[in-house]
Amino acid sequence: MKTLKIIKIGGNIIDNDAALASFLEAFAAIESPKLLIHGGGKLATQLANQLGLEVKLIDGRRITDQATLDLITMVYAGKINKNIVAQLQSKNCNAIGFSGADGNTIRSKKRPVTTTDFGFVGDVEKVDTKILQVLLDHKVTPVFCALTHDKKGQLLNTNADTIASELAIAFADQYQTELYYCFEKNGVMRDIADESSVIKKITTQSYQGLIDDKIIVDGMLPKLNNCIHAVQKNVYKVCIGKPEMLFDATANFTTITK
Amino acid sequence: MKTLKIIKIGGNIIDNDAALASFLEAFAAIESPKLLIHGGGKLATQLANQLGLEVKLIDGRRITDQATLDLITMVYAGKINKNIVAQLQSKNCNAIGFSGADGNTIRSKKRPVTTTDFGFVGDVEKVDTKILQVLLDHKVTPVFCALTHDKKGQLLNTNADTIASELAIAFADQYQTELYYCFEKNGVMRDIADESSVIKKITTQSYQGLIDDKIIVDGMLPKLNNCIHAVQKNVYKVCIGKPEMLFDATANFTTITK
Numbered sequence: 001m002k003t004l005k006i007i008k009i010g011g012n013i014i015d016n017d018a019a020l021a022s023f024l025e026a027f028a029a030i031e032s033p034k035l036l037i038h039g040g041g042k043l044a045t046q047l048a049n050q051l052g053l054e055v056k057l058i059d060g061r062r063i064t065d066q067a068t069l070d071l072i073t074m075v076y077a078g079k080i081n082k083n084i085v086a087q088l089q090s091k092n093c094n095a096i097g098f099s100g101a102d103g104n105t106i107r108s109k110k111r112p113v114t115t116t117d118f119g120f121v122g123d124v125e126k127v128d129t130k131i132l133q134v135l136l137d138h139k140v141t142p143v144f145c146a147l148t149h150d151k152k153g154q155l156l157n158t159n160a161d162t163i164a165s166e167l168a169i170a171f172a173d174q175y176q177t178e179l180y181y182c183f184e185k186n187g188v189m190r191d192i193a194d195e196s197s198v199i200k201k202i203t204t205q206s207y208q209g210l211i212d213d214k215i216i217v218d219g220m221l222p223k224l225n226n227c228i229h230a231v232q233k234n235v236y237k238v239c240i241g242k243p244e245m246l247f248d249a250t251a252n253f254t255t256i257t258k
Numbered sequence: 259m260k261t262l263k264i265i266k267i268g269g270n271i272i273d274n275d276a277a278l279a280s281f282l283e284a285f286a287a288i289e290s291p292k293l294l295i296h297g298g299g300k301l302a303t304q305l306a307n308q309l310g311l312e313v314k315l316i317d318g319r320r321i322t323d324q325a326t327l328d329l330i331t332m333v334y335a336g337k338i339n340k341n342i343v344a345q346l347q348s349k350n351c352n353a354i355g356f357s358g359a360d361g362n363t364i365r366s367k368k369r370p371v372t373t374t375d376f377g378f379v380g381d382v383e384k385v386d387t388k389i390l391q392v393l394l395d396h397k398v399t400p401v402f403c404a405l406t407h408d409k410k411g412q413l414l415n416t417n418a419d420t421i422a423s424e425l426a427i428a429f430a431d432q433y434q435t436e437l438y439y440c441f442e443k444n445g446v447m448r449d450i451a452d453e454s455s456v457i458k459k460i461t462t463q464s465y466q467g468l469i470d471d472k473i474i475v476d477g478m479l480p481k482l483n484n485c486i487h488a489v490q491k492n493v494y495k496v497c498i499g500k501p502e503m504l505f506d507a508t509a510n511f512t513t514i515t516k
Contacts (some may be wrong), residue, residue: 050309051308051309070337073336073340073341074332074336074337075332075336077335077339077340078331078334078335078336078337078339079331079332079336082335082359082360082405083331083413085357085359086407089362089409089411090409090410094389095359095361096354096356096361096389097335097355097357099344101343101344102343102353102354103398104347104352130396131352131354131396134393135389140389147340149347151348153344153347155344
């Protein structure tokens with residue numbers, strides 16, 4: 001089975017022009033078929049401030065009203081996505097920008113209102129890889145922003161980590177899929193203050209122990225749940241760490257397997 | 259030869275939610291392979307005002323400094339393009355949004371500075387239909403916004419009419435290409451005040467006479483030059499008129515042929 005690398009980058013790369021350029025240089029050089037998923041970074045918040053829009057967060061999650069949805073559609077699908085695509089083209093990586101609406105690739109359902117109304121936030125229902133597969137076969141690299149649609153004309157804000165894992169799961173029967181979450185730390189650490197305490201391997205077996213021992217807590221918990229879900233759904237491996245993990249054989253990072 | 263319809267819409271449709279929805283409904287129902295190109299409408303200017311950006315126009319053309327380029331990338335490639343794509347998906351038209359950077363489809367060159375520095379404005383150099391052809395073969399409808407790139411990482415603001423004609427020209431050896439410019443009038447009129455005075459047929463032969471007789475003047479001149487250029491480059495026909503020309507056999511509009 002051919003390998004497909006699915007790589008997610010977030011604010012620590014997107015918000016730093018030099019870090020982004022150097023990441024994209026290395027990304028463009030990856031030879032196997034690949035997909036890139038990017039989050040939004042600080043730009044949406046900056047623009048919201050400039051426009052006098054109030055950013056509403058509940059438990060660290062943005063509440064997406066109509067004005068906020070318009071704003072992130074402009075920032076994520078417009079400015080960030082198209083600039084990444086243009087930069088990749090300059091590095092001879094033939095990229096095409098995607099939201100989940102494009103090619104009907106990711107359909108989601110507006111999150112039901114319970115105690116909280118998250119607004120125009122979508123939970124992924126269905127990934128259709130057909131058109132993406134055609135593009136990969138033609139050596140095109142899809143670049144996804146964190147937007148999906150409900151197939152009824154509504155765009156929906158969707159977590160970029162989830163988009164990455166759902167894409168990896170959807171391709172798992174056609175490729176040996178490797179999912180890479182790039183973030184600002186070396187991976188999952190036994191001691192958050194000690195960058196050298198990276199846990200190199202996590203399996204579905206060892207995972208519960210790490211939760212019981214309170215090594216995986218707070219923001220890492222949903223992130224890791226997402227990873228475990230992916231390997232349970234036949235993603236070959238999930239790696240978490242600094243972007244160097246993609247290019248540097250000596251890098252320290254966390255690998256999650258079934 | 260199969261027919262390919264290439265349709266450009268502008269502000270009169272984009273700025274009006276009801277007009278846009280009804281246009282997209284009819285567009286989605288067109289059976290032959292098709293491409294949509296959209297301009298920007300008033301939204302970019304509105305957002306510029308909200309952000310306190312000065313809109314600079316010379317001869318009706320926007321001067322595109324860095325802040326303006328970021329703004330139109332957000333509005334054209336983000337908000338307008340993705341909302342059109344999501345709406346088309348809801349009407350079972352499998353659309354994918356494009357700038358010229360996506361798939362390296364339209365490469366342009368930054369306009370040289372002469373007496374005027376237009377800023378980040380690109381003149382089209384090369385259209386590559388390869389990926390678009392693959393998508394059309396899979397019944398996907400590309401939706402273009404008015405941005406191109408220089409293949410060196412720079413996005414460039416490019417006239418939407420030109421993008422439409424260059425795409426039509428590039429496809430002319432693979433399809434019988436029909437290029438439709440939708441605007442607010444019934445077409446080219448002998449008397450601008452009389453909507454019934456539409457000139458139904460213009461050919462490369464009759465064109466010069468219409469210029470000599472000062473029937474084609476002002477803003478219509480570059481528009482029509484663009485059309486004549488297209489038919490000279492083997493575009494089968496160019497139609498100018500209200501969007502009804504696409505769907506209503508009794509509509510009055512102007513057709514330009516070689």
